[in-house]
Amino acid sequence: MTAPLLDVRNLSRDFDVSRPWLNRKLEGLEKVYLKAVQDVSFSVNRGETFALVGESGSGKSTIARLIVGLLTPSAGEIFFDGQSLAQGLSGAEARRLRRRFQMIFQDPLASLNPRWRVTDIIAEPLRVFEGGMPAPARRQRVGELLTLVGMAPEDGVKFPHQFSGGQRQRIAIARALAANPDFIVCDEPTSALDVSVQAQILNLMKKLQQEFGLTYVFISHNLQVVRHMANQIGVLYLGRLVEVGTPARLFEAPRHPYTRMLLDAVPDIEMTGRRRKKVEGEIPSPLSPPSGCPFHPRCPLANDRGRREMPLLLDGVACHAVEEGRTRP
Amino acid sequence: MTEPLLSVRGLTVEFPTRHGILTAVEDISFDIMPGEVLGMVGESGAGKSMTGNAIIGLIEAPGRIARGEVWLNGQRIDSLPPEAMRAIRGRRIGMIFQDPLTSLNPLYRISDQLIETIRTHLPLSQDAARKRAIGLLDDVGIPDAARRIDDYPHQFSGGMRQRVVIALALCAEPDLVIADEPTTALDVSVQAQIIDVMKELCAERGAAILLVTHDMGVIAETADRVAVMYAGRLAEVGPVRDVILAARHPYTAGLMGAIPRLGENLVRLNQIPGAMPRLSAIPPGCPFNPRCPRVMDHCRSHRPALSPIEPARKVACWLYPEVTEA
Numbered sequence: 001m002t003a004p005l006l007d008v009r010n011l012s013r014d015f016d017v018s019r020p021w022l023n024r025k026l027e028g029l030e031k032v033y034l035k036a037v038q039d040v041s042f043s044v045n046r047g048e049t050f051a052l053v054g055e056s057g058s059g060k061s062t063i064a065r066l067i068v069g070l071l072t073p074s075a076g077e078i079f080f081d082g083q084s085l086a087q088g089l090s091g092a093e094a095r096r097l098r099r100r101f102q103m104i105f106q107d108p109l110a111s112l113n114p115r116w117r118v119t120d121i122i123a124e125p126l127r128v129f130e131g132g133m134p135a136p137a138r139r140q141r142v143g144e145l146l147t148l149v150g151m152a153p154e155d156g157v158k159f160p161h162q163f164s165g166g167q168r169q170r171i172a173i174a175r176a177l178a179a180n181p182d183f184i185v186c187d188e189p190t191s192a193l194d195v196s197v198q199a200q201i202l203n204l205m206k207k208l209q210q211e212f213g214l215t216y217v218f219i220s221h222n223l224q225v226v227r228h229m230a231n232q233i234g235v236l237y238l239g240r241l242v243e244v245g246t247p248a249r250l251f252e253a254p255r256h257p258y259t260r261m262l263l264d265a266v267p268d269i270e271m272t273g274r275r276r277k278k279v280e281g282e283i284p285s286p287l288s289p290p291s292g293c294p295f296h297p298r299c300p301l302a303n304d305r306g307r308r309e310m311p312l313l314l315d316g317v318a319c320h321a322v323e324e325g326r327t328r329p
Numbered sequence: 330m331t332e333p334l335l336s337v338r339g340l341t342v343e344f345p346t347r348h349g350i351l352t353a354v355e356d357i358s359f360d361i362m363p364g365e366v367l368g369m370v371g372e373s374g375a376g377k378s379m380t381g382n383a384i385i386g387l388i389e390a391p392g393r394i395a396r397g398e399v400w401l402n403g404q405r406i407d408s409l410p411p412e413a414m415r416a417i418r419g420r421r422i423g424m425i426f427q428d429p430l431t432s433l434n435p436l437y438r439i440s441d442q443l444i445e446t447i448r449t450h451l452p453l454s455q456d457a458a459r460k461r462a463i464g465l466l467d468d469v470g471i472p473d474a475a476r477r478i479d480d481y482p483h484q485f486s487g488g489m490r491q492r493v494v495i496a497l498a499l500c501a502e503p504d505l506v507i508a509d510e511p512t513t514a515l516d517v518s519v520q521a522q523i524i525d526v527m528k529e530l531c532a533e534r535g536a537a538i539l540l541v542t543h544d545m546g547v548i549a550e551t552a553d554r555v556a557v558m559y560a561g562r563l564a565e566v567g568p569v570r571d572v573i574l575a576a577r578h579p580y581t582a583g584l585m586g587a588i589p590r591l592g593e594n595l596v597r598l599n600q601i602p603g604a605m606p607r608l609s610a611i612p613p614g615c616p617f618n619p620r621c622p623r624v625m626d627h628c629r630s631h632r633p634a635l636s637p638i639e640p641a642r643k644v645a646c647w648l649y650p651e652v653t654e655a
């Protein structure tokens with residue numbers, strides 16, 4: 001077995017959400033930290049897709065931003081191709097690694113400069129990483145990239161607002177591919193799109209992965225989409241991984257009570273008539289997370305241990321009940 | 330046979346613009362029976378919200394109902410003066426929108442808003458209205474309703490706010506609730522809760538629902554029948570199970586194939602090429618013809634009318650010999 005391309009170890013990220021210093025002094029308040037990501041570990045094999053799924057606020061985007069270096073970890077390490085990213089790489093080395101990974105966001109319009117023509121947007125990574133490339137070669141490459149994502153080279157002269165949401169996401173994908181990366185972090189890339197357009201983009205992403213051997217970290221709140229895209233799935237709840245597994249294992253035999261609840265909540269579009277268990281309660285505030293297991297206030301299997309002790313991710317699941325072999329309340 | 334609760338006939342909504350008249354909804358007809366849940370599904374821009382808004386008289390100028398009729402319980406309501414329409418909204422038709430803050434004023438306590446709406450429509454004292462409001466909040470699953478009723482909207486989570494909106498929509502015992510993307514802003518687990526509450530409470534009270542959403546899953550969970558919209562027109566109407574498991578219109582079939590499933594792992598999703606046309610560029614003939622895998626010459630010049638092809642199913646597609654020209 002080859003080593004994983006990405007290895008995330010005990011990653012945590014806190015956000016300081018305290019009131020301003022003066023207010024704190026006057027009102028005698030402590031600093032307040034929001035633990036957005038806590039002790040998350042997973043690895044991603046070359047050419048595969050690791051999906052992170054969870055409801056809003058579960059820490060998905062924070063993990064994405066930590067991986068690509070838009071945020072620094074509060075604790076933990078990220079290894080890319082065996083090298084630690086957190087340890088402040090030296091100039092040339094950092095540059096070489098940086099060009100190997102890219103990110104795609106949910107809202108392509110926010111990530112595409114509205115005043116630039118599509119050609120210039122897609123060529124930007126080429127200017128950064130291949131400054132020596134002559135202009136005609138660059139134009140040629142942009143044309144190839146546009147064709148690759150199912151658009152026409154002539155589309156390059158237009159501006160982002162002249163395209164539909166799906167086409168803009170194609171442009172964002174073309175830009176991500178420009179510098180020949182081997183790793184792309186995709187944060188809800190189809191969540192703003194209609195289902196028929198989503199299908200086009202998901203098919204395109206799978207095709208590109210095959211063609212170029214790309215490795216994806218694919219983030220979505222949509223379980224069906226994740227099922228379709230992933231080789232491995234990690235389920236997040238309040239900043240922690242509660243279960244990790246292959247789609248077959250996770251969807252056919254979910255073990256964590258939260259995974260089961262989440263799957264039960266997915267609408268039954270196959271009209272199998274399966275009866276849903278009612279979803280209990282709501283996600284607590286991340287500012288005052290529950291003691292012990294973060295899921296215990298909503299968990300039908302919670303016991304005293306769950307109220308005191310944080311379950312560890314063992315054999316792909318972080319749950320005392322699973323650990324103790326209890327499956328019924 | 331019972332009469333339909335709501336009957337929409339040939340509804341057409343137009344927007345005059347500098348470049349000519351845009352038709353956002355064209356010649357739409359459907360019925361909703363008392364207590365029935367009709368899902369209206371389609372991709373963004375298909376005209377779903379416009380249809381719902383036309384029914385409740387909330388088309389913003391310069392948009393207007395150009396043709397067609399809307400009947401509620403045997404009364405024609407599309408031509409009512411604004412005050413009469415205002416009395417129908419809230420009293421006979423309750424409304425739930427995607428963003429709870431469309432319905433809730435952030436500056437007022439929940440109690441004020443519920444009690445005011447109740448007293449606008451029902452002859453109740455302040456105390457009786459408050460009692461009724463607490464009962465409703467309890468019904469929609471707000472814990473500790475008697476205390477929480479005096480909170481402000483921002484003191485509730487998104488899911489709890491949408492529960493309050495459901496209480497508000499139901500507080501005058503309407504016959505029909507129009508819910509426009511009621512769960513679209515919510516997480517899947519909260520969505521499941523809101524669907525349950527909405528379905529249960531409307532069923533208990535015998536209220537019909539027009540459920541507008543882009544999400545076929547929500548329709549599958551909720552609706553009795555479904556109307557599929559494409560480019561301002563109805564493509565297919567039928568019992569939800571029939572449409573989902575055996576779509577007749579190529580657009581519906583394409584849409585169903587594009588949805589990833591939990592139960593299977595396909596290498597590729599079905600792909601409908603292109604995108605829904607803008608209002609200014611709806612092609613002649615069948616509006617779906619440039620994207621249709623089964624298009625025939627006839628489709629490019631003749632517009633199919635929504636026509637019955639099975640006892641409970643209507644389709645607008647030339648593949649079916651029963652279909653007539655629009």
Ligand SMILES: Nc1ncnc2c1ncn2[C@@H]1O[C@H](COP(=O)(O)OP(=O)(O)O)[C@@H](O)[C@H]1O
Pocket residue numbers: 015016017034035036054055056057058059060061062063286
């Ligand atoms: N810059 C920030 N400052 C403070 N809190 C943040 C910041 N970014 C994210 N958070 C909080 O961290 C948690 C995780 O957020 P996020 O990673 O965006 O979740 P997701 O992408 O799963 O919806 C949330 O509670 C969010 O409010």
Ligand SMILES: Nc1ncnc2c1ncn2[C@@H]1O[C@H](COP(=O)(O)OP(=O)(O)O)[C@@H](O)[C@H]1O
Pocket residue numbers: 344351353371372373374375376377378379380389392607608
């Ligand atoms: N004020 C307006 N002027 C012109 N066109 C409009 C206006 N409001 C909406 N539309 C158009 O009407 C069409 C139908 O919109 P809508 O009913 O909101 O779609 P849906 O709810 O199905 O997403 C869209 O193409 C939209 O762009």
Ligand code: SF4
Pocket residue numbers: 578579580615616617618619621622623624625628633645646647648
């Ligand atoms: S009428 Fe013709 S183009 Fe339209 S959906 Fe039917 S077969 Fe396709």
Ligand SMILES: [Mg+2]
Pocket residue numbers: 060061062
């Ligand atoms: Mg996010």
Ligand SMILES: [Mg+2]
Pocket residue numbers: 377378379510
């Ligand atoms: Mg709408």
